[in-house]
Amino acid sequence: MDNEMQVLEIPYGMRDFLPIEAAEKRTIEEKLASLYMAWGYDEVVTPTIEYLDNLVQGSRHSIETHLFKLFDRKNNTLALRHEMTTPIARLSASRLQDSPLPLKLSYSSNVFRYEEMQAGRQCEFHQSGVELMGTTAAGADAEIIALAAKGIVDSGITTFTICLGQVDFATGLMEQFQLSSGEQRALQIALEQHDFVQFESRINLLSLTGSAKETLRQIPLLCGGEDVLEKAYTLAISEKSKRALDNLRAIYRLLKAYKADQYVRFDLGIIRDFSYYTGMVFEIYTDGLGFPLAGGGRYDHLLSDFGNPCPATGFAIGIERILLAITRQHLARPETPKDVYVGFANGAEEAAIVKAGRLRMEGKVTELAPASSTREEAESLRKKKGYTDLVYLA
Amino acid sequence: MADSKEYLTIALPKGKLFAPSAELLCKVGYTAEGLSDKSRKLIISNEKKKIRFIVSKTADVPTYVEYGAADLGVIGKDVISESGKDVYELLDLGFGKCHLMMAVPKNQKRGRLMDYNHTRVATKFPHIAEDFFNKQGMQMEYIKLNGSIELGPIVGLSESIVDIVETGTTLKENNLEEIAYIFDTTARLIANRVSFKLKFEQIHQIVTDLKRLQAEGEE
Numbered sequence: 160m161d162n163e164m165q166v167l168e169i170p171y172g173m174r175d176f177l178p179i180e181a182a183e184k185r186t187i188e189e190k191l192a193s194l195y196m197a198w199g200y201d202e203v204v205t206p207t208i209e210y211l212d213n214l215v216q217g218s219r220h221s222i223e224t225h226l227f228k229l230f231d232r233k234n235n236t237l238a239l240r241h242e243m244t245t246p247i248a249r250l251s252a253s254r255l256q257d258s259p260l261p262l263k264l265s266y267s268s269n270v271f272r273y274e275e276m277q278a279g280r281q282c283e284f285h286q287s288g289v290e291l292m293g294t295t296a297a298g299a300d301a302e303i304i305a306l307a308a309k310g311i312v313d314s315g316i317t318t319f320t321i322c323l324g325q326v327d328f329a330t331g332l333m334e335q336f337q338l339s340s341g342e343q344r345a346l347q348i349a350l351e352q353h354d355f356v357q358f359e360s361r362i363n364l365l366s367l368t369g370s371a372k373e374t375l376r377q378i379p380l381l382c383g384g385e386d387v388l389e390k391a392y393t394l395a396i397s398e399k400s401k402r403a404l405d406n407l408r409a410i411y412r413l414l415k416a417y418k419a420d421q422y423v424r425f426d427l428g429i430i431r432d433f434s435y436y437t438g439m440v441f442e443i444y445t446d447g448l449g450f451p452l453a454g455g456g457r458y459d460h461l462l463s464d465f466g467n468p469c470p471a472t473g474f475a476i477g478i479e480r481i482l483l484a485i486t487r488q489h490l491a492r493p494e495t496p497k498d499v500y501v502g503f504a505n506g507a508e509e510a511a512i513v514k515a516g517r518l519r520m521e522g523k524v525t526e527l528a529p530a531s532s533t534r535e536e537a538e539s540l541r542k543k544k545g546y547t548d549l550v551y552l553a
Numbered sequence: 554m555a556d557s558k559e560y561l562t563i564a565l566p567k568g569k570l571f572a573p574s575a576e577l578l579c580k581v582g583y584t585a586e587g588l589s590d591k592s593r594k595l596i597i598s599n600e601k602k603k604i605r606f607i608v609s610k611t612a613d614v615p616t617y618v619e620y621g622a623a624d625l626g627v628i629g630k631d632v633i634s635e636s637g638k639d640v641y642e643l644l645d646l647g648f649g650k651c652h653l654m655m656a657v658p659k660n661q662k663r664g665r666l667m668d669y670n671h672t673r674v675a676t677k678f679p680h681i682a683e684d685f686f687n688k689q690g691m692q693m694e695y696i697k698l699n700g701s702i703e704l705g706p707i708v709g710l711s712e713s714i715v716d717i718v719e720t721g722t723t724l725k726e727n728n729l730e731e732i733a734y735i736f737d738t739t740a741r742l743i744a745n746r747v748s749f750k751l752k753f754e755q756i757h758q759i760v761t762d763l764k765r766l767q768a769e770g771e772e
Contacts, residue, residue: 275637320750320751322750353639353640353641353642353746354642355641355642355643355644356630356642356643356644356645356741357642359645380757382750382753382757383753383754424750426750442750444747444750444751445747446751447621448621448747449619449620449621449622449745449746449747449748450621450746450747451746451747
């Protein structure tokens, strides 16, 4: 690429937010930040760059190929963070390990993943979310789901669905038929890849009874209202699967108190990364956007990878996806008001500065003209710039 | 997009897979008047049953489905694997059976697969080919072609090809011989990950009906 081109271009997967887009993004991030604060979550900021080894803790999957990597002066491999849960787990297991539990932290950050671009996701994108650490109670999971739902509502999205699952249900079913770890892994991979054809053919290879195979086949199909839980109980023989269902039932009971149950559907086939999540998992979907708006779940082992075992649960909301859904669904876009344009005649600049200062004190969004002009010129600029009122000092 | 909630949108590929896909979906009640891959219309809808069909180029079907522009799609496993798109693969429809393989000119055949290490391979499926050769511990030079892959070795563009084969006639006609099998492919029913959740009942019904048809066919 010759130099002249590069001056105007930005790298693959990066984007600019123009004034209106940036304003919408900030409005939503601020709404979410004040919501988290109201629920008792403290904001933390972690570094954009971390040691590669820290970021790949806990994820068995080849996330490494999707990281932006670089070297420091001592040749350590560094990477740009690809999500916020791992950095917050690191922080909690080290710097915050003596804080009183449960620990409630929130963030609003850019994260980086080198992958093919998707709708509402460039290689750099923005996530806002919370982590609740130090308790395994169903109440903590219910709070996380209810808070995520409230966050989506506050962002301006009116119709959405929360699909709620529990990873132990599926693993419990696989264990109750004494599958070898290899067989179990093969089934999990097929589920994680959403490949039911592969899942089915893997089941057919197992030496199990017909009814056992039929039970396994049901895993990705357990999707619907409360009746799905009842159906799932009839399939669950192992304690692990039953406990998973009891857990979902307990969470759901509390979600009713939060009035968030109206958004919830059970989906025992939701499989987010098996190696990472250890309990309830959820994803939030809305119409017209082919990707989840938000997702989360319980991850009780991640902090022990940092040498300080502590159960944890949390969620992340994709800011760009919220913005995209608002546009696609023609919902009211967050507005930033422009109140007063202050113009002035020759010699009135000092008075105009004082006036503009006073208006800003009153909380009005005020722009001061850069130079003196006639009233007509000031009026025409006010219109072009979208201000409601003109104040002209002669 | 505003009415996407009401409609079920299905993406079908032009070409070989079109006719059997349209026929199968018709049998479970999903069809529309004038549904043909020769149609000039890009979207064919059935207003009464709230179904829309998108007829697209083969390689674009996974993209329409991944982005949720279509809820469902029918497409070959080869195209899904090559695209690397995140879609739900719901059902093996059984037709469009082919396999992916590596072939070389008969008269220049080398002893072992490894003897082709660091040579050039012409293919429409560079990702699948790369994945396959990486697993063999081989490094190759991939030359992406969009059709008539067999031509590659004949004109000296490459030493081998990775392509899809149904009967093997084309290979024979061009004096090529299959030396490595990669995987089998058939047509699959795919779904967008959000549609599969939000329209679960409807989509699950289609899958159940299609499975029943398949079972009846086997009897």
